[in-house]
Amino acid sequence: MNRRQFLEALSLSSLGFMALPSLVRADEEDIASALFPVPTYTGISGTIVIVGGGMAGVTLAKYLRLWGGTGVKVTLIEKAPSYTSNIMSNKVLTGQMTLADLNYVYDTLKNHYGVQVVSGTVTGIDSGDQTVALAGGASYGYDRLVLAPGLEFDLLDGMEDAKEYDTDIPHAWQAGLQTQLLRDQLLELKSGARSGDVVITIPKAPYRCPPGPYERACVVADWQYQNNLSSQVIVLDANADILVERDNFTAAFNGAHGYTVDYRPGCKDLKIVDVMSRTVSYVDVDNKKQNVTAGVLNPIPPQRAPQWLADAKLYNPDAEERSVPVNVLSYESTRVPLVHVIGDASLTTQPKAGHIGNQQAKTCADAILRLLQNQPLDPAPVTNSACYTPITATTATWLSAVYQYDAKTGTMFIPSQHNGGGAISTSEPSTDNYKDMQVWFKTLMADTFT
Ligand SMILES: Cc1cc2nc3c(=O)[nH]c(=O)nc-3n(C[C@H](O)[C@H](O)[C@H](O)COP(=O)(O)OP(=O)(O)OC[C@H]3O[C@@H](n4cnc5c(N)ncnc54)[C@H](O)[C@@H]3O)c2cc1C
Numbered sequence: 001m002n003r004r005q006f007l008e009a010l011s012l013s014s015l016g017f018m019a020l021p022s023l024v025r026a027d028e029e030d031i032a033s034a035l036f037p038v039p040t041y042t043g044i045s046g047t048i049v050i051v052g053g054g055m056a057g058v059t060l061a062k063y064l065r066l067w068g069g070t071g072v073k074v075t076l077i078e079k080a081p082s083y084t085s086n087i088m089s090n091k092v093l094t095g096q097m098t099l100a101d102l103n104y105v106y107d108t109l110k111n112h113y114g115v116q117v118v119s120g121t122v123t124g125i126d127s128g129d130q131t132v133a134l135a136g137g138a139s140y141g142y143d144r145l146v147l148a149p150g151l152e153f154d155l156l157d158g159m160e161d162a163k164e165y166d167t168d169i170p171h172a173w174q175a176g177l178q179t180q181l182l183r184d185q186l187l188e189l190k191s192g193a194r195s196g197d198v199v200i201t202i203p204k205a206p207y208r209c210p211p212g213p214y215e216r217a218c219v220v221a222d223w224q225y226q227n228n229l230s231s232q233v234i235v236l237d238a239n240a241d242i243l244v245e246r247d248n249f250t251a252a253f254n255g256a257h258g259y260t261v262d263y264r265p266g267c268k269d270l271k272i273v274d275v276m277s278r279t280v281s282y283v284d285v286d287n288k289k290q291n292v293t294a295g296v297l298n299p300i301p302p303q304r305a306p307q308w309l310a311d312a313k314l315y316n317p318d319a320e321e322r323s324v325p326v327n328v329l330s331y332e333s334t335r336v337p338l339v340h341v342i343g344d345a346s347l348t349t350q351p352k353a354g355h356i357g358n359q360q361a362k363t364c365a366d367a368i369l370r371l372l373q374n375q376p377l378d379p380a381p382v383t384n385s386a387c388y389t390p391i392t393a394t395t396a397t398w399l400s401a402v403y404q405y406d407a408k409t410g411t412m413f414i415p416s417q418h419n420g421g422g423a424i425s426t427s428e429p430s431t432d433n434y435k436d437m438q439v440w441f442k443t444l445m446a447d448t449f450t
Helices: 003-012 021-025 028-033 055-068 107-111 163-167 177-191 212-226 246-254 307-311 354-372 415-419 431-449
Strands: 046-051 072-078 116-119 122-126 131-134 139-141 144-147 198-202 233-237 261-264 268-274 279-283 289-293 296-299 324-327 339-341 382-390 396-406 411-413 424-430
Touching (some): 046 139, 046 354, 055 107, 055 431, 122 307, 163 177, 177 296, 339 354, 382 431, 396 431, 424 431
Antiparallel strands (some): 131 139, 268 279, 396 411
16 A cells, blocks of 8 residues: 555544554554554655654655655654653543543654654754754754644633632643643532532634533533533633534533523633632623632633744744645645644644644655655645544434535535535534544544654
């Protein structure tokens, strides 16, 4: 199977992966036996530096070596010793998973695929010299640079310091200590150590994982119900309506979680009035100012590509840009040559999601290997986004969309949006979906990290 056929198989299968029976069973032994050897010589050579060892960056590093062979020198620079998956992290809030369950290391990338993994924080790039600079003074040269650093989080109006997210009002939109803090605060509601409602705020789109906040409202509401708590989940949404899986979430908010979730769309001018008392204000759809005091406040802030990407002129905050415009045939920046951006930090018509980051990485790997050989880019890439959403502790929905390249606009689009095709589909909550969700997650993470 050549790279093109492999990409097609990935994109066209319903979950975006080859149907590898061993991976679908996904226990450790099977995953190990599914590892592919890195070819020693393919005739391709080059030095690629990748910043960010998350969903997009790790997939890219692996597939560059797998398809490009040992002549393609790949260096991955990552600031954390290991990766904590955001995907499934809402289940940490309900105690169904732990952060340790979501931890992934870089051993296979180093030991099997021969990627040089550097521990460090990138602070800037010099696109003239073709180098990246790390805190502490080291620098790395590249033929092509790929940035996959994810997102940074804005301070909400009324906040003084980002540390308030770490100590009092966790957003937990980057899985880690804040996820544990939010879990602990929910447990305090259960023990009676704190009282009041859970308030979740949703920023205006685009943000990371469009269904994620609605999913969080559902699983927290379900957890409250299971634990006989009378508190509510109040959702203050800056968007005019539920953004994705509208039917599924509307049914959940009015049905299974009808007594617990209070969904309020169209909230404007959200402000943190007081961190310590967890009070927020907003202007409602009738233009009335409202104050809400929470027992647990979970403000999900607006997000943007890290500032050092703006400093490198990859995007322009003064023009209201919040992530990096790219050519989706290669994910190369439309402004800075030889620099590619994949995952959440890129600006495309695809959602900011881990599954899409994995898919973008494969398109990018294929494009870089072609560019290193002076070959034309694939003119018709296809990507697939699948998302499973737990609605309760035992049921889940799913959404799947296939994106194709539109040469006229230079964007990825869902065919059904153009001509009534059926490239987007959803499923109502069920226990079967919940089981499939676990297979999907294991398969995605195995494809990325093993
Ligand atoms: C609660 C929640 C649920 C979600 N559920 C789903 C889901 O069901 N399906 C789905 O597809 N997506 C889901 N997502 C979204 C998904 O997690 C993200 O879209 C995905 O992680 C983005 O991948 P990325 O590689 O761009 O960034 P990340 O995965 O965030 O990785 C970025 C990496 O870059 C590193 N880094 C950052 N800056 C630097 C630097 N300066 N130097 C060195 N390293 C750096 C970071 O440490 C990190 O390891 C969910 C997100 C959340 C918050």
